[in-house]
Amino acid sequence: MIRATSISTSLLFVFTLLITQLVLANSAFSTTVYKKYDSNGNLVFSDEPFEGAEVINIKPLPTINLHLPKNLPSPSSVKPPVAADTYQSLTITSPQADSSIVNTAGTGTVSVTSSPDLQNDHQYKLLLNGENKGSQNSNSFALTGLLRGANTAVVQIVKGNGEVIKVSSPVTFYVRQHSIRN
Numbered sequence: 001m002i003r004a005t006s007i008s009t010s011l012l013f014v015f016t017l018l019i020t021q022l023v024l025a026n027s028a029f030s031t032t033v034y035k036k037y038d039s040n041g042n043l044v045f046s047d048e049p050f051e052g053a054e055v056i057n058i059k060p061l062p063t064i065n066l067h068l069p070k071n072l073p074s075p076s077s078v079k080p081p082v083a084a085d086t087y088q089s090l091t092i093t094s095p096q097a098d099s100s101i102v103n104t105a106g107t108g109t110v111s112v113t114s115s116p117d118l119q120n121d122h123q124y125k126l127l128l129n130g131e132n133k134g135s136q137n138s139n140s141f142a143l144t145g146l147l148r149g150a151n152t153a154v155v156q157i158v159k160g161n162g163e164v165i166k167v168s169s170p171v172t173f174y175v176r177q178h179s180i181r182n
Helices: 002-026
Strands: 032-037 043-046 054-057 089-094 100-102 108-115 122-128 131-136 140-143 149-159 164-167 171-176
Antiparallel strands (some): 032 054, 089 108
């Protein structure tokens, strides 16, 4: 009895693995799989029809629509710096480009550095996915309500009247949040 159970488990594993490979390899081309037991009692699968095979119609895989950033600032849409010689650099130091933030319940931090340090009459302004998240003198922005998927941050140095002095390079990072279903 134990031997039959282990053989059944092994066959189930092989069957699942084979079906998964077939579906992934051929999902763009076909959703039909053919199965048959050969003369030795082995289960055989194929994406091409063969004699005595039973047709299995595979349902399309479910997909998830991830949050995509809206209104990302493009280099042409960002106002050029007025006094570029005032600041030599403006860099987002955290999160790093293409990094993932995992299981944070939608919270995170964007940190920035500039050279020279921020002048008294200037502020850092954070744009997240093209949306203004506020201006401040501190070089660390605490965020809440981050959505799963890709997020792009850009920081500007602005004068009190809103005039843009310097713009950082955009940094795209990813929020991974597990759910009960996943």
